[in-house]
Amino acid sequence: MDAALEALLDREAIRDCIGRLARGEDRRDPGMISAAYWPDAETDYGVFKGDFATYLAWVVPGADAISNTQHGLGQSVIEIQGDQARVETQVSAYHRIDMGDGDRDICIGGRYLDRLEKRNDAWRIAHRLMLYDWYQDWGQSIDWTQGVMGMAFSxxxxxxxxxxxxxxxxxSIAGTR
Structure with a gap:
């Protein structure tokens, strides 16, 4: 295979791994999260540090106080060296959290520093470190029973x-059509 094409395919596989992980964490889906990490991986989020099995048990089912999350990913800088890659990905992570006095909307901005490894033609995370750049408490969450912008949901x-x-x-229905 042409080296340029192989590098392009590797970069896309790395982006796909990181994107599917974000979706897996937002949906608390252990299968999607596990598919993004090697079993011997390590994570360090500052508020949690440990091996992959312990991380998975921590993030799924997640804290009962956090009803919603959404990880919006920005650009990734990817440096591939053989079967290893170092990747920095911008992230804005929204969380709806029950702080004891009602739900609040919180957003954290930062960067994932991931070291990925390619094993058996698959790219997965071997180590993740989270850097925090900013934090914002947006205040009281919207009451969705009222709809949005004064209009009720159907x-x-x-x-x-x-x-x-x-x-x-x-x-689940995407594959049936």
Missing amino acids: AGHYTGRSIGDHSETFF
């Missing part, structure tokens, strides 16, 4: 949740 599936939202149905 059905209950429009609001997102970490577990059991409409995206699960959306992806």
